[in-house]
Amino acid sequence: MDIDLRPVGPRDYGFLYRLLEEKTPEQNISHRAMPTWEEHVAFNDAKPYAEDYVILLSDVPAGRVYITKGLNEVGIHIARPFRRRGIARAVLKRLQAGGETLHANIAPGNVHSQDLFTSMGFTLVQHTYRWEALTAPPEGGRVRLSPWRVPHADCRPSNRG
Numbered sequence: 001m002d003i004d005l006r007p008v009g010p011r012d013y014g015f016l017y018r019l020l021e022e023k024t025p026e027q028n029i030s031h032r033a034m035p036t037w038e039e040h041v042a043f044n045d046a047k048p049y050a051e052d053y054v055i056l057l058s059d060v061p062a063g064r065v066y067i068t069k070g071l072n073e074v075g076i077h078i079a080r081p082f083r084r085r086g087i088a089r090a091v092l093k094r095l096q097a098g099g100e101t102l103h104a105n106i107a108p109g110n111v112h113s114q115d116l117f118t119s120m121g122f123t124l125v126q127h128t129y130r131w132e133a134l135t136a137p138p139e140g141g142r143v144r145l146s147p148w149r150v151p152h153a154d155c156r157p158s159n160r161g
């Protein structure tokens with residue numbers, strides 16, 4: 001059986017939507033809620049990744065692999081009926097042959113993926129923590145660290161000097 005990579009195009013959007021539906025919360029770092037079909041189409045039309053392929057096994061869509069712009073983060077997802085046949089390992093090997101540093105963001109509970117990536121020579125370099133706001137942004141837009149000054153009541157004097 002042959003594994004091929006085909007650049008993602010509109011004819012793949014239905015398959016990619018079904019792949020998203022398969023994701024469990026521990027596999028899904030980027031978004032918890034399923035996007036609507038319209039959001040899914042708009043997201044893919046915007047070509048969000050540096051490289052983005054449907055993985056074909058003997059011409060049948062079996063998964064997706066992408067690399068992000070900037071950090072070269074690899075995302076790979078194999079559809080359930082095609083798992084444990086060595087497809088992800090073969091595709092990662094092919095990416096590694098490209099000679100560039102790669103990254104992967106994997107949720108702590110996703111141990112099978114961690115096994116896959118560590119067995120391919122990836123090493124843990126950081127833990128990423130998320131804090132989710134429970135309230136909507138204030139009126140007037142998001143608050144970031146724009147010029148800002150408040151009396152710092154909790155500021156302790158330094159022990160040094």
Ligand SMILES: CC(C)(COP(=O)(O)OP(=O)(O)OC[C@H]1O[C@@H](n2cnc3c(N)ncnc32)[C@H](O)[C@@H]1OP(=O)(O)O)[C@@H](O)C(=O)NCCC(=O)NCCS
Nearest residue numbers: 027075076077078083084085086087088089112113115116
């Ligand atoms: C993780 C995933 C990509 C693996 O794809 P796959 O094609 O089934 O993987 P392979 O057949 O190449 O397996 C490679 C290794 O992964 C590990 N692995 C994958 N699935 C596993 C499972 N269900 N149980 C135990 N180990 C597993 C094993 O170490 C395996 O090596 P082995 O078969 O020699 O034991 C696939 O399960 C998947 O798409 N999961 C959902 C999305 C995801 O978590 N992506 C990774 C984050 S980017």
